Amino acid sequence: AKSAGRNQIAFFEGDMQIEVEQRLTLERDLAKALEQHELQMVMQAQVNNLGEAVGAELLMRWHSKERGMVSPALFIPLAEESGLIVKMGDWVLLEACAILKRLRREGHQFPLSINVSPKQFRQKDFVDKVIAALETQGVGGENLIFEVTEGLFIDNLQETISRMSKLAGLGIRFSIDDFGTGYSSLNYLKRLPLYELKIDKSFVQDVPGDANGTAIVGSILSMAKQFGLKVVAEGVETEEQASYLITNNCDSMQGFLYSRPTAPDIWMANHAQEKKQ
Ligand code: C2E
Numbered sequence: 001a002k003s004a005g006r007n008q009i010a011f012f013e014g015d016m017q018i019e020v021e022q023r024l025t026l027e028r029d030l031a032k033a034l035e036q037h038e039l040q041m042v043m044q045a046q047v048n049n050l051g052e053a054v055g056a057e058l059l060m061r062w063h064s065k066e067r068g069m070v071s072p073a074l075f076i077p078l079a080e081e082s083g084l085i086v087k088m089g090d091w092v093l094l095e096a097c098a099i100l101k102r103l104r105r106e107g108h109q110f111p112l113s114i115n116v117s118p119k120q121f122r123q124k125d126f127v128d129k130v131i132a133a134l135e136t137q138g139v140g141g142e143n144l145i146f147e148v149t150e151g152l153f154i155d156n157l158q159e160t161i162s163r164m165s166k167l168a169g170l171g172i173r174f175s176i177d178d179f180g181t182g183y184s185s186l187n188y189l190k191r192l193p194l195y196e197l198k199i200d201k202s203f204v205q206d207v208p209g210d211a212n213g214t215a216i217v218g219s220i221l222s223m224a225k226q227f228g229l230k231v232v233a234e235g236v237e238t239e240e241q242a243s244y245l246i247t248n249n250c251d252s253m254q255g256f257l258y259s260r261p262t263a264p265d266i267w268m269a270n271h272a273q274e275k276k277q
């Protein structure tokens with residue numbers, strides 16, 4: 001029994017070893033991916049109750065020459081742990097401004113939302129980098145919405161608020177991503193310069209069949225209204241979800257029901273006839 005136990009431990013350790021090695025090579029490949037232009041931003045529209053695009057989120061994709069498509073669910077957490085997310089996030093900012101420039105040229109007026117990780121946000125030179133990115137393309141901050149998660153409000157709230165206010169001064173708007181899935185209290189809602197709450201798809205998927213999930217979505221919508229915040233629902237896949245959200249005054253919807261995340265150039269080619277003059 002004792003030796004069996006030892007074998008089990010050895011097996012477990014061997015398993016861990018493989019995992020550590022896999023992580024390290026994945027991390028190394030991801031660092032190269034940024035240099036070798038294997039990363040790409042795709043765009044997913046956010047639509048109003050009439051189905052018109054009123055915004056879009058940029059999402060990162062990694063087409064690895066060696067690995068094929070790697071899921072963001074795998075490489076984003078790795079990038080966050082290794083700190084690589086800072087460099088990647090800087091690149092996303094520049095990309096977002098370049099895509100905005102093309103959208104405007106094509107006559108589309110909506111803002112772009114990007115995901116900003118806490119590590120990136122907390123860099124000392126973050127505000128300067130945002131200003132520089134906006135300036136390289138000559139776009140104003142009012143064209144960008146930063147999606148941040150509740151994790152950003154756990155430590156150094158005062159510093160976070162002052163940095164958010166600086167960015168808000170540039171016109172940048174803030175959306176709380178995955179709202180309701182974090183551990184934070186609702187207390188910060190009234191202290192932060194916020195524009196929008198983004199309901200996570202894990203709640204949206206429960207609507208309208210599941211009573212508890214529907215109650216959560218309903219509460220978020222009515223609370224947002226009281227705080228004067230916009231609401232966007234993520235992961236909208238069915239007509240039933242959409243009609244519940246529209247009936248309950250959700251400002252905009254994002255999900256496979258409307259569109260898959262698409263390369264910006266392809267999206268613009270498909271929506272050329274909808275240009276606003
Ligand atoms: P998220 O910010 O919550 O993004 C929403 C995710 O839901 C995206 O997954 C999107 O493709 C997916 N999605 C959209 N509509 C639907 C739908 O109708 N049904 C379902 N089941 N899923 C839908 P994705 O692209 O795999 O990204 C996963 C996460 O990776 C994102 O979650 C975000 O936290 C992170 N991420 C992606 N791009 C970036 C980035 O550029 N920077 C940072 N920091 N994080 C990123």
Ligand code: CA
Binds near residue numbers: 057115147177
């Ligand atoms: Ca997001």
Ligand code: CA
Binds near residue numbers: 115149177178
């Ligand atoms: Ca998220």
Ligand code: CA
Binds near residue numbers: 177178201
């Ligand atoms: Ca989410």
